[in-house]
Amino acid sequence: MIRTTKNFNQERVAQGRKVGVINLGCARNLVDSQTILGNLKRQGHRITTDIAGADTVVVNTCAFIEEARKESVDTILDLIELKKQGKLKRIVVAGCLAQRYGKELSEEFKEVDAILGVQKLDRENIPAQVSTLSEGEGLTPRHFAYVKICESCYNRCSFCIIPSIKGKFVSRSIESVVREVKGLDAQGVREIKIIGQDITAYGMDIYKEKALDRLLKEIVAVTQNIRWVRLLYAFPAHVTDELIDTISREEKICKYIDIPLQHISDHLLQSMNRSITTRQTIDLVNKIRAKIPGAHIRTSFVVGLPGETEENFQELMDFVRDTSFERVGAFVYSREEGTAAYSMPEQVPDTIKRKRLNALMALQQKISRDVQKSKIGRRLDVLIDEARQGEEGISLGRTQYDAHEVDGVVYVHSTRKLNPGDIVPVEITDSCEYDLVGNAL
Numbered sequence: 001m002i003r004t005t006k007n008f009n010q011e012r013v014a015q016g017r018k019v020g021v022i023n024l025g026c027a028r029n030l031v032d033s034q035t036i037l038g039n040l041k042r043q044g045h046r047i048t049t050d051i052a053g054a055d056t057v058v059v060n061t062c063a064f065i066e067e068a069r070k071e072s073v074d075t076i077l078d079l080i081e082l083k084k085q086g087k088l089k090r091i092v093v094a095g096c097l098a099q100r101y102g103k104e105l106s107e108e109f110k111e112v113d114a115i116l117g118v119q120k121l122d123r124e125n126i127p128a129q130v131s132t133l134s135e136g137e138g139l140t141p142r143h144f145a146y147v148k149i150c151e152s153c154y155n156r157c158s159f160c161i162i163p164s165i166k167g168k169f170v171s172r173s174i175e176s177v178v179r180e181v182k183g184l185d186a187q188g189v190r191e192i193k194i195i196g197q198d199i200t201a202y203g204m205d206i207y208k209e210k211a212l213d214r215l216l217k218e219i220v221a222v223t224q225n226i227r228w229v230r231l232l233y234a235f236p237a238h239v240t241d242e243l244i245d246t247i248s249r250e251e252k253i254c255k256y257i258d259i260p261l262q263h264i265s266d267h268l269l270q271s272m273n274r275s276i277t278t279r280q281t282i283d284l285v286n287k288i289r290a291k292i293p294g295a296h297i298r299t300s301f302v303v304g305l306p307g308e309t310e311e312n313f314q315e316l317m318d319f320v321r322d323t324s325f326e327r328v329g330a331f332v333y334s335r336e337e338g339t340a341a342y343s344m345p346e347q348v349p350d351t352i353k354r355k356r357l358n359a360l361m362a363l364q365q366k367i368s369r370d371v372q373k374s375k376i377g378r379r380l381d382v383l384i385d386e387a388r389q390g391e392e393g394i395s396l397g398r399t400q401y402d403a404h405e406v407d408g409v410v411y412v413h414s415t416r417k418l419n420p421g422d423i424v425p426v427e428i429t430d431s432c433e434y435d436l437v438g439n440a441l
């Protein structure tokens, strides 16, 4: 029988069972999945990565856009198939899809045993939860970790369903985050990714002011092993001069800023409720470039928003061409029930949306190729993610300008033994659109 509950800890999974977790969606979900795994282990369950060999599988779903929902449903169907073949006993569906469509899922998929929705995780105790995981049980390698500093989003963009799925914006306390970071530092982690829907709003609820800058200074002061602190998801209207100065000044903070701009046309910024104008956006990008030498800006854009004319789209193309963003992601607008944009007039036909997406990505591919090419001959520090030995052994790593599984990689040739987590100087010898090749020095 299907039960719906919001608290994972209330869901009884018989002690000692082999449990696997499948994570879908963004890195923020990955943090929750990692915490669920830690909780399960503490409760006495055995963690397995072999889904077909598990007694119970928890799938942490995403429902951000149509594509993500499809992936979530396909995964549930695959698990149902395994259950029918007798390879799996219980299926638990958690996360955003379960939160948004719990009733429909329970009616449609009778083989699913429990639907949990968005987890009310005990954020103040995350270190204890996650540190129980052994090598190979977690969802990230031991040399890097995500640190989620806030839940849900402070903003209400008209096209986005996330705030209504996730509920109220909640920041963790500085003490709790610093405690987690100290624990990770003691375990030898080399890179942490500070993550949240909008980390630049951190503290607005509990401290009544933006506190990311303060938090970062404390993190930098207490860490020894951690060499890179990466910031994921800044909301343009919330980026302060103090924050830009701190990124510029603190060596450990990656000169990489992920700042989804979504569009550049004034009337679309306004209809999206982004709290920023075209002029302010351009000024912000210029300020980042001027104050943080070598800064790599990753941004994302939505094409085909309601009311986006060909002229607006060309304005976006010109902006991308003129600015030469180092990293760009783009997606087509997905009309989501329950959002303000759903009922806006002038919805753009799917064929035009696709055409615009392809044109934007083709433009960015050229820009990215030039950006990567300009690194040939430079010496860059590379964090090794996958070490391969032997004469033909080419290890995989990243520079501080690359986020794991989002940006490119560096193929590192080395005559000496490298290990995951090593940070080595590499001379760049070749490049392609997104990746680099080099020799460890």
Ligand code: SF4
Residues within 6 Å of the ligand: 153, 154, 155, 156, 157, 160, 161, 162, 163, 197, 198, 235
């Ligand atoms: S900043 Fe806007 S688009 Fe991003 S999660 Fe928040 S509401 Fe959604």
